[in-house]
Amino acid sequence: MAYMHVPWLFILIQFLLLLVTSGAKVPAIIVFGDSSVDAGNNNQISTVARSNFEPYGRDFSGGQPTGRFSNGRIPSDFISQAFGLKPTVPAYLDPKYSIKDFAVGVTFASAGTGYDNATSDVLSVIPLWKELEYYKDYQKNLTTYLGEAKANETLREALYLLSMGTNDFLENYYTLPDRRSQFTVDEYQNFLIGIAKSFITSLYGLGARKISLGGLPPMGCMPLERTTNLFNGDACTESYNIVALSFNDKLKNLTVDLNKELAGIKVVLSNPYYVLLQMIQKPSSYGFEVASVACCATGMFEMGYACDQMNPFTCTDASKYVFWDSFHPTEKTNQIIADHMVKTALYRFM
Ligand SMILES: *[C@@H]1O[C@H](CO)[C@@H](O)[C@H](O)[C@H]1NC(C)=O
Ligand SMILES: *[C@@H]1O[C@H](CO)[C@@H](O)[C@H](O)[C@H]1NC(C)=O
Ligand SMILES: *[C@@H]1O[C@H](CO)[C@@H](O)[C@H](O)[C@H]1NC(C)=O
Ligand SMILES: *[C@@H]1O[C@H](CO)[C@@H](O)[C@H](O)[C@H]1NC(C)=O
Secondary structure, eight states, rough: OOOHHHHHHHHHHHHHHHHHHHHHOOOEEEESSSSTTTTSGGSSSSOOOOOTTTTTTSSSSGOOOOOOOSSSHHHHHHHHHHHHOOSSSOOOOOOTTHHHHHHHHEOOTTOOOOHHEEEEEETOOOOOOOOOOHHHHHHHHHHHOOOOHHHHHHHHHHHHEEEEOOOOIIITTTTTHHHHHOOOOOHHHHHHHHHHHHHHHHHHHHOOOOOEEEEOGGGGHHHHHHOOOOOGGOOHHHHHHHHHHHHHHHEEEEEHHHHSTTTTOOOEEEHHHHHHHHHHHOOGGGTBOOOSSSSTTTTTSSGGGOOOOOOTTTTTTGGSSEEEEEEEOOOHHHHHHHHHHHHHGHHHGG
């Protein structure tokens, strides 16, 4: 009955081919954005927006504080791993790495930055346009390293992750007077969308084709925003969540427009909003115990230098907490968000 084996063999070969070809589909992860995806670029610049000291990184491999704003890995790391690439995406400015490492993954992100130049000015971090300048240097080095044809292919097939916007609202628009005096919040959102659009158009001009545009989290539920929501106990600041939802709608529309306007591009929205809100509202269904305050220090205010090793209140098991510091998720939360993005949006690139 040899013929009975043929379909199986055929299916097996198809399956192996699929594995081989799908493994080659995304050869590199290239990242732009803020602290949600900064793996240590800020360690190399003069800013207070840092986290390269304990207890940051205490659950990272080797317990190293790398400059990631978490106790362990961040979403870009988990996404890289999900694509069969390395388990971490290194920072472009980190001298421990070279083009050999960056050829499969690199992040240009800078904690504290945003779409708006005025946002990166607040804490003197790397503005988005400068992240793009670094990317252009990277392209040159990659061309020298891989040769032009192979470098072009890598840059075309790579997955580009963009993750920022929270700081434009919380660090800038709602904290400082300038942008509020110039724009209503709806106008400000449109201003940011315009920057996102021209950024992606520039990336496209430089050869990028596969792009994930990251949505905003329910930013009114960050422990810091709950703490400062004085008149409502420790409830989420609903007005910030409403802004996040409307900004995400505008980002979604932007993906539709870009997919129409730029031939051969594929832009998807990777939306962390609902999955993170679920974790916050029903922490126990994800195995968490605490969502309203963070693990580090009192969990109400501290991040960066205020989240320091000497604080006696820091929790012992971060995996019970949704948030690591008052503004950033724990590694476990990051993993759930990344898995969700892969399942709902990024699978299209696998
Ligand atoms: C890129 O190339 C420049 C010039 O050759 C070199 O100075 C720099 O160290 C390279 N960067 C990386 C990450 O290899
Ligand atoms: C941000 O600053 C850069 C460098 O100065 C400039 O080229 C760019 O136009 C600015 N972006 C906006 C939206 O103003
Ligand atoms: C690589 O890309 C550049 C810029 O798009 C193009 O000018 C060049 O011809 C390409 N080279 C190869 C070998 O594909
Ligand atoms: C998105 O686009 C649709 C169709 O063009 C439009 O009706 C809607 O108002 C847009 N939404 C936002 C948030 O811009």
